[in-house]
Amino acid sequence: MRTKRLLASVVGTVAITAVTTTVAACGSSGPSQPPNTITVSDSQCGGTWHVSGPGWHTFQISNQGVNGAEIDLIDPSTGAIYSEIENTGPGTVTPMSLDLGSGKYAFLCQFNDSSPQAGPTVTVAGSVKGTPAIAPITYNDLYPVAKKYQADLEAGIKVLASETDTLQTAVKSGNLTAAKKDWLTAHLQYESLGDAYGAFGDFDTEINGRADNLGVTSAQWTGFYRLEYGLWHGQSATELTGVANTLDHDVHGLLAWWPSQQITLSDLGRRAHEQIENALEFLLSGHDDYGSGTTLASTVASIQASETLLNLLKPLLAPRYAGLPQVYTDLGTLQSLLEKEHLPSGWWVPVSALSTPTREQIDAACDQALQDLAPVASLTEPRNTANAF
Numbered sequence: 001m002r003t004k005r006l007l008a009s010v011v012g013t014v015a016i017t018a019v020t021t022t023v024a025a026c027g028s029s030g031p032s033q034p035p036n037t038i039t040v041s042d043s044q045c046g047g048t049w050h051v052s053g054p055g056w057h058t059f060q061i062s063n064q065g066v067n068g069a070e071i072d073l074i075d076p077s078t079g080a081i082y083s084e085i086e087n088t089g090p091g092t093v094t095p096m097s098l099d100l101g102s103g104k105y106a107f108l109c110q111f112n113d114s115s116p117q118a119g120p121t122v123t124v125a126g127s128v129k130g131t132p133a134i135a136p137i138t139y140n141d142l143y144p145v146a147k148k149y150q151a152d153l154e155a156g157i158k159v160l161a162s163e164t165d166t167l168q169t170a171v172k173s174g175n176l177t178a179a180k181k182d183w184l185t186a187h188l189q190y191e192s193l194g195d196a197y198g199a200f201g202d203f204d205t206e207i208n209g210r211a212d213n214l215g216v217t218s219a220q221w222t223g224f225y226r227l228e229y230g231l232w233h234g235q236s237a238t239e240l241t242g243v244a245n246t247l248d249h250d251v252h253g254l255l256a257w258w259p260s261q262q263i264t265l266s267d268l269g270r271r272a273h274e275q276i277e278n279a280l281e282f283l284l285s286g287h288d289d290y291g292s293g294t295t296l297a298s299t300v301a302s303i304q305a306s307e308t309l310l311n312l313l314k315p316l317l318a319p320r321y322a323g324l325p326q327v328y329t330d331l332g333t334l335q336s337l338l339e340k341e342h343l344p345s346g347w348w349v350p351v352s353a354l355s356t357p358t359r360e361q362i363d364a365a366c367d368q369a370l371q372d373l374a375p376v377a378s379l380t381e382p383r384n385t386a387n388a389f
Contacts, residue, residue: 037093038107041065046107046119051100054128058097063088067112073098076106076121080133084378101130134320136383139265145312146263152308153193157255160189164248171227171244174237179244181346183231184294187224191298194275194305199267203254207247210288222246225290232291269380272309273373275302276331280366284359286351293350296338299366303335306373313380320379323372330369337362 036057038046041064051057061071072084073096082105083098107119163186170179190208198204207223214221216229227247230240279302282288283295310317310327317324341349341358351359 036060037062038071038096039064040069040071040088040107040109040119042067042111042114044119045071045109045117048120050122051124054100054102054124054126054130056097056099058095060093061085061088061096062093063090065111066090067114069109069111071096072108072110074106074108074118075133076104076118078133078135079108080135082131082133099130100124102126102128103130134379137316137320137380139382141316142265142268142380142382145268145316146265149268149309149312150258150261150263152312154255154258156189156193157251157258160186160193161248161251161255163189164244164251167227168244168248171237172241176231176237176240179240180231180292183224183227184292184297184347187228187294188297188301190224191301192304192308194271194302194308199271200254200258201261203250203257206250207254210282211290216290222250225288228292229290265382266377266380268309269313270377272306272313272376273370275306275309276366276370276373278302280363280370284351284363284366289350289352292347293353294348295351296341296348300335300338303331303338307331310376313376317376317379321375323375327369327372327376330365330372334362334365334369337365 036049036051037060038049039062040046049059059073063069063071068087068089070084070086071088071094073082074080075082083096085094085096088094102124104121104123106121108116109119110116163182167179167182167186170176170182187208193199200207205223208225209221209223210225211218211221211229222243224247227240227243229235230243279299283299283302286295288298289295307328310324314324337358341354343349354362
């Protein structure tokens with residue numbers, strides 16, 4: 001069990017806390033409780049509690065319920081969130097630390113499969129500033145974002161289908177030089193759609209699956225990487241026509257399937273981060289290079305996929321995350337470093353051919369982008385605040 005990064009960290013006031021409060025929860029039993037214990041259960045949220053005044057406080061959140069729960073410390077007048085702990089297990093005690101300013105506070109408990117319930121309001125006197133609260137993003141806020149995102153992806157898949165048609169034709173005609181260029185065009189289009197972490201379900205395995213579990217000689221291995229392997233390892237047009245046909249068929253299958261899908265709202269912010277995380281693990285490592293040496297180009301496409309989501313979420317994120325401009329700066333820095341490795345021929349320097357300083361610089365830029373992207377998923381998690389007060 002782990003605590004989630006404090007929401008307050010995203011406004012830059014408690015950055016140290018944001019790093020140090022991701023800790024494992026301790027088991028708790030018996031009547032003895034540590035100081036500042038806040039007891040939550042299926043029937044209560046916080047009980048009676050108080051603090052001596054403004055300043056740094058650590059609450060020990062003791063889950064005495066029979067289910068896991070998310071616990072938020074909120075401003076009860078607005079529902080804005082000062083701090084949160086995600087997925088506390090039954091019988092555990094988890095710390096929550098923050099700088100309390102003057103104002104009103106209440107705990108909000110969301111147990112599994114139940115409506116949120118708020119505890120009593122506690123007033124901290126004075127006029128001292130502390131950790132600011134951040135307004136929650138609701139399901140209603142995210143519905144139009146998801147609708148626009150789905151429409152944008154459908155348009156992108158249509159472009160992809162046209163490109164795999166062209167690729168298929170080049171392979172069938174035996175023009176493998178043209179097929180290599182058409183492969184890169186279509187593959188980068190696919191990567192720009194944000195396929196990481198199951199966005200397209202089983203279609204992702206069929207269209208962009210790796211050979212890790214099957215091996216490069218398996219007849220079950222299909223998709224872009226299978227075709228890349230064949231094109232750059234001397235396989236003939238006769239050998240690759242079936243591969244190209246299958247790829248094109250699967251892309252058209254994705255196009256027919258996609259309009260009926262519903263996007264999970266909590267995935268919107270998470271995928272902006274995971275797209276870059278996926279690039280760091282599989283592209284910048286060179287893992288996904290099956291001969292073309294274009295994983296740096298795929299990383300640029302992954303940046304585009306992340307920015308597509310960030311742009312859609314920007315109206316919601318901008319008033320809540322002061323670090324959002326830095327995220328765009330980080331992604332721009334990473335992209336600039338990558339594009340230096342784009343060759344005049346149109347191809348790219350393979351990761352394996354990068355100098356050690358260049359590779360370290362790219363990896364560091366990616367790490368920084370991931371660090372600054374991390375709060376986006378927490379901020380854009382949709383919250384059910386109905387019937388809490």
